[in-house]
Amino acid sequence: MTELTLTTKNVDRIQADAVVVAVGQRGEEARLVPGAELPSGVAKELSGLLPALGVTGKVDEVVRVAAGKDLAADVLVLTGVGPVDDDGPDLETLRRAAGAAVRTLAGTADVALALPADTPERVGAVSEGALLGAYSFDRYRAQHRAPVARVELVTDLARSKAAKAAHARAVVVADAVAGVRDLVNASPSDLYPESFAEEATAAAKGTKVKVSVLDEKALESGGYGGLIGVGKGSARPPRLVKLSYSPARAKAHVALVGKGITFDSGGLSIKPAKGMETMKMDMAGAATVLHTVLAAAALELPVRVTGWLALAENMPSGTAQRTSDVITIRGGKTVEVLNTDAEGRLVLADALVAAGEESPDTIIDIATLTGAQMVALGSQVGAVMGTDDAREAVVAAANEAGEQFWPMPLPAELGESLKSQVADLSNMGDRFGGMLVAGLFLKEFVGDTPWAHLDIAGPAYNEGKPRGYTAEGGTGTGVRTLLTVLERTATR
Ligand code: BES
Ligand code: ZN
Ligand code: ZN
DSSP, X not given: OXXXXXXXXXXXXXXXXXXXXXXXXXXXXXXXXXXSOOOHHHHHHHHHHTTTTTOOOOTTOEEEEEOOTTSSSSEEEEEEEEEOOTTOOOHHHHHHHHHHHHXXXXXXXXXXXXXXXXXXXXXXXXXXXXHHHTOOOOTTSOOSSOOOOEEEEEOTTTTOHHHHHHHHHHHHHHHHHHHHHHHHHSOTTTOOHHHHHHHHHHHHTTSSEEEEEEOHHHHXXXXXXXXXXXXXXXXXXXXXXXXXXXXXXXXXXXXXXXXXXXEEOOTTSOOOHHHHTTGGGGGHHHHHHHHHHHHHHHTTOSSEEEXXXXXXXXXXXXXXXXTTEEEEOTTSOEEEESOTTOOHHHHHHHHHHHHHTTOOSEEEEEEOOOHHHHHHHTTTOEEEEESHHHHHHHHHHHHHHTXXXXXXXXXXXXXXXXXXXXXXXXXXXXXXXXXXXXXXXXXXXXXTSOEEEEEOTTTTEEOSOOBTTBOSEEOOTTXXXXXXXXXXXXXO
């Protein structure tokens, strides 16, 4: 992990390989955005040279120039923050600009950030962005460009209590997001329900989070027909992992439920090869729940949090569930499986029922649930459905955390399409509004508890180029939003 420290040192005297400053856009013009103070000669000279250097200040632009003799560092790095007014860049823009710079500087050992960091919030945002941008996944290859080893964030607030707290929180958040990315990026031959449960158990060791694991026998006798049905085509049996963080004097009890399909081939309703390529990421929801619970414990939030990881591998085989099979979800509702590729809702149904049995104040589930989510909102915006209060709490938390989540309805009339001729309901409904249909299916298993359902099919995985603090592959989207929900619950 990249080490990040706060410092009040003068920028010109910092012995780093590179010093990063922000450049924004004012109308047509690129402008240096004040952060930690540069020697006035350097700032002046640089400002005049920006057009000639081809620097525009647009977001995700990172340009390196020689630092010159007035700085102890070798290289000056200009990172774009886009259009700016007198207020300066917003927090998410700062995260992305810091992340883009540190990501681009992989292979460099020591980096100093002279970005705007004049409030504790900005210190937190720059820290978070830098650490998120430093992430790289090298489990299966000899590292080509090592992530930046050390980052110094230059700020007058280095000794302020609030800034130190913001920095410490950023470290916890970045660790959690990196944990999710590592799990999502892992090969599905290495990460399957049993090994996922073991990793969860190991990760919780020495923390205040208790872990219990239901294996296939316990699931069978517990009536978890969704997990058993989805998992039975695989040689790797399913698991249900329960994580409990129960601080004394908890303000509320929040249950988090994650879809953990370690590989989604579609089952007998098999996916085309193209559609299967990224399906190791179908456990992103469960990974998000695991690391959010661990982060809540690390931050000692005064909220009771119970995490549920619904883990199964969806494979076709002679023992796989068939289309038209009828299964019984925990609690007794029956489902006719008309498409084995709509498996996420089946494992989530079991876990939602289990979560509800403890009567939490709120249930939030997170899942790479439908391709329709990407049709509706694209690859970078997540969807939130559910009861009004819980849904709006998630949307507000996302805005605060810098993640994009958009509210979506659950129109009752669409639920009609989930009727089955033989069972209580079917797992397939109208193709149009498929994301909402999936949400309506889940709703059947929630009862009266305030509930939010997050569909992260698009934003969980970056199939495109790296951008801002986001690498290729697993993104960790959802951790920051869920953690902020828990923090807001704690301060209510
Ligand atoms: N895991 C997929 C959804 C998905 C698709 C996530 C693409 C990320 C990217 C899910 O299990 C699935 O296959 N859903 C089906 C449901 C349909 C059969 C009702 C879908 O969306 O096509
Ligand atoms: Zn599927
Ligand atoms: Zn799936």
